[in-house]
Amino acid sequence: MNREERENDVLEQLLRESLASDAEPAEDFTARLMEQVRRTPQEKAKKQPYQKILAALAACAVIAAAIPLVMPRASNQAATSADSAAPEMWEEANGADTADNQLVYSTAPTNSSEEDFDAAGQQDRKQDYGAGDTVTLTGQEAGVAREALEAMAVEPISAGDGSVVYDLTREQAAALGETVDALHGIDGGVTLILEVEE
Amino acid sequence: MRDQEHIIARARRGDADAFEQLVEAYRNQVFRLALRMCGNEADADEVAQEAFLSAWKGLPNFRGESRFSTWLYQLTTHAAIDLMRREKRQAAAEDIDGITAADDGPSPQQQAERAETRREVRSALMQLPEEYRQVLLLRFMQELSYEEIGQALKLPEGTVKSRLNRAKAQLKDILSRSGNLFGAVSVIHTEQRGKEVQP
Numbered sequence: 001m002n003r004e005e006r007e008n009d010v011l012e013q014l015l016r017e018s019l020a021s022d023a024e025p026a027e028d029f030t031a032r033l034m035e036q037v038r039r040t041p042q043e044k045a046k047k048q049p050y051q052k053i054l055a056a057l058a059a060c061a062v063i064a065a066a067i068p069l070v071m072p073r074a075s076n077q078a079a080t081s082a083d084s085a086a087p088e089m090w091e092e093a094n095g096a097d098t099a100d101n102q103l104v105y106s107t108a109p110t111n112s113s114e115e116d117f118d119a120a121g122q123q124d125r126k127q128d129y130g131a132g133d134t135v136t137l138t139g140q141e142a143g144v145a146r147e148a149l150e151a152m153a154v155e156p157i158s159a160g161d162g163s164v165v166y167d168l169t170r171e172q173a174a175a176l177g178e179t180v181d182a183l184h185g186i187d188g189g190v191t192l193i194l195e196v197e198e
Numbered sequence: 199m200r201d202q203e204h205i206i207a208r209a210r211r212g213d214a215d216a217f218e219q220l221v222e223a224y225r226n227q228v229f230r231l232a233l234r235m236c237g238n239e240a241d242a243d244e245v246a247q248e249a250f251l252s253a254w255k256g257l258p259n260f261r262g263e264s265r266f267s268t269w270l271y272q273l274t275t276h277a278a279i280d281l282m283r284r285e286k287r288q289a290a291a292e293d294i295d296g297i298t299a300a301d302d303g304p305s306p307q308q309q310a311e312r313a314e315t316r317r318e319v320r321s322a323l324m325q326l327p328e329e330y331r332q333v334l335l336l337r338f339m340q341e342l343s344y345e346e347i348g349q350a351l352k353l354p355e356g357t358v359k360s361r362l363n364r365a366k367a368q369l370k371d372i373l374s375r376s377g378n379l380f381g382a383v384s385v386i387h388t389e390q391r392g393k394e395v396q397p
Contacts, residue, residue: 018319019339045258
């Protein structure tokens with residue numbers, strides 16, 4: 001054993017001796033402490049990482065199980081909502097209820113069948129045009145609209161196959177609304193499709 | 199041991215009576231460690247109370263990854279360091295003597311020399327940075343293994359070893375400068391020789 005090792009041993013021995021103690025806390029130490037302990041709530045146990053992972057997996061499973069239950073209802077609602085704005089017959093209040101006097105109004109293409117329509121949806125349908133809407137007129141009203149547009153010197157953006165398409169500004173649509181009841185009170189530009197017999 | 203696990207489990211669930219049994223079992227060790235960390239009984243009392251209270255609060259999160267005593271020593275050293283930092287003071291130089299020497303040991307003169315050397319060692323310990331004092335106390339007072347010290351201080355075992363070596367080197371340096379290390383060597387050697395010649 002070299003000198004350094006010997007000194008090291010001595011130091012460790014000295015440390016043990018020097019640090020040894022028979023000191024004791026005051027007699028009332030435990031009583032004072034327990035008084036505090038009984039007034040102090042314990043911390044809540046933190047979740048272990050594996051518990052967090054299990055909780056996350058359980059949440060994912062619940063969501064995965066809930067999706068099939070919620071999705072059909074949501075898609076039905078969406079379909080109903082779209083259908084309520086889908087092309088339909090609109091009858092004029094003035095009794096123009098002939099098949100020749102039809103207005104077809106749509107905001108988006110839809111593949112929904114008529115079976116998807118529900119009674120409440122049908123009741124809610126009403127004329128409610130806005131900017132960017134596509135309005136289709138057929139029959140007599142289409143003819144009236146076409147004459148009015150020609151008088152206003154509005155050119156169609158396309159024509160052919162029995163339909164003429166106009167892209168109307170807000171002002172043009174409003175002016176047309178003076179002549180064509182179906183567009184009365186419209187506020188905003190629309191795409192107007194006139195189905196006419198050549 | 200199984201009894202103690204049972205008591206710890208009860209205390210974890212909020213059983214204050216079970217916790218009181220743990221306090222009774224560890225109060226002396228915790229107090230002595232606090233005493234060596236702080237250097238005076240008033241602070242040691244405060245630190246020991248704080249350590250046990252932290253243990254009570256934190257018990258629901260004690261997972262038994264280390265021994266309960268190791269965890270308790272960790273709380274004690276942290277409480278001591280917190281106290282000293284909070285009060286912005288160094289460990290008190292006030293010396294609390296160690297265990298009284300046995301009567302059948304060395305001669306009165308040797309005992310006196312030895313007592314003086316121990317006082318010098320404790321004084322030198324108080325001059326060490328907290329982190330060095332901490333590892334020396336856990337190693338040579340609480341007799342924790344490197345692994346347990348690592349658990350208590352949340353340090354890798356390698357860091358514990360190197361910190362212990364640096365702590366001892368600095369302590370040796372302090373004692374050498376005051377001439378006490380060599381005095382201690384001679385005292386120990388004298389005692390050992392004395393024991394060898396005794397029948």
